[in-house]
Amino acid sequence: MAVYIDINRCIGCRSCEVACQRVHGGHGHINVHYVGDYAAVPVLCHHCQEAGCTKVCFSGALHKEGEVTAFDVEKCTGCGLCALACPFGVVWTDKLAHKCDLCQGREQGPACMATCPANALSDDFELAARRARERAARAAAVGGRR
Amino acid sequence: MIRVDARVCLGCMSCSNVCPSQNITRSEDSGRRTVHWKRCKEECDLCVELCPAKALSLVPWDENIPEPEISFDLVACRICGSPYATEPMLQRIESELPAEMQKDASGLEWIRICPVCRRDVEAEGTVRQMVLARSRK
Ligand code: SF4
Ligand code: SF4
Ligand code: SF4
Ligand code: SF4
Numbered sequence: 001m002a003v004y005i006d007i008n009r010c011i012g013c014r015s016c017e018v019a020c021q022r023v024h025g026g027h028g029h030i031n032v033h034y035v036g037d038y039a040a041v042p043v044l045c046h047h048c049q050e051a052g053c054t055k056v057c058f059s060g061a062l063h064k065e066g067e068v069t070a071f072d073v074e075k076c077t078g079c080g081l082c083a084l085a086c087p088f089g090v091v092w093t094d095k096l097a098h099k100c101d102l103c104q105g106r107e108q109g110p111a112c113m114a115t116c117p118a119n120a121l122s123d124d125f126e127l128a129a130r131r132a133r134e135r136a137a138r139a140a141a142v143g144g145r146r
Numbered sequence: 147m148i149r150v151d152a153r154v155c156l157g158c159m160s161c162s163n164v165c166p167s168q169n170i171t172r173s174e175d176s177g178r179r180t181v182h183w184k185r186c187k188e189e190c191d192l193c194v195e196l197c198p199a200k201a202l203s204l205v206p207w208d209e210n211i212p213e214p215e216i217s218f219d220l221v222a223c224r225i226c227g228s229p230y231a232t233e234p235m236l237q238r239i240e241s242e243l244p245a246e247m248q249k250d251a252s253g254l255e256w257i258r259i260c261p262v263c264r265r266d267v268e269a270e271g272t273v274r275q276m277v278l279a280r281s282r283k
Contacts, residue, residue: 033268039273043269077163
């Protein structure tokens, strides 16, 4: 499981950044990047199956728990290796590592998802895939290349 | 007292973070990171235990041994040029990740790119996919 993005919907408002910071004591785990004037893309942990961050974590703080890339704060020394081993640049370290924990322990689920006014975030892979297919179908119905 | 094996120290942030007595200091300026181990009389060995490189050991107190200090030039990001990591840390990552993971689909050696630029690359790639998907229709 991860939070999936639909950049066709993202309006670049950065509400997700603020929501994530709010539930994690000021440490945000999601960053909205702007690509020209063209699009905004929230970048966050993919909870990779083969997660680089967990492979280099010597203390076992970052580890896989099923599909989730989980973090055990008690074991972390803040060495900084994980931040350098994530291909997507979505792990931060100061005295400790910080990364998306899917808002573990928050009853209502991921805060970024709930906050997004454009409905651009979802933790449902099927929904994300269905939306993409529907868009493709709509475009095909309208016809032609754009 | 702490002894440091300078050949294996990564210049990471572990020991300076975990020392409860702030006996290990880390400073960073103009692209250099310096780690300094003060003379330490504590009975604890947290830093020794928690060094990812096993670079530290405890040795008997001796005033004549100077306090160890190591400086690392930080490696510059290949895209933006900002210093972001020590060379030994990057080499450690290169030695621990499977080779096929070390390049992205476009062949980019992302380990040599700073985390901010990695996010930019990821964002640009996502947009490129969207544009491609649209133009295929
Ligand atoms: S932090 Fe990075 S490497 Fe780790 S699971 Fe998330 S996206 Fe993958
Ligand atoms: S900073 Fe913490 S989580 Fe990251 S590699 Fe080091 S010990 Fe593991
Ligand atoms: S799921 Fe939670 S921790 Fe992960 S990015 Fe969203 S708000 Fe942050
Ligand atoms: S924890 Fe070990 S590798 Fe990291 S700076 Fe200290 S001595 Fe060097």
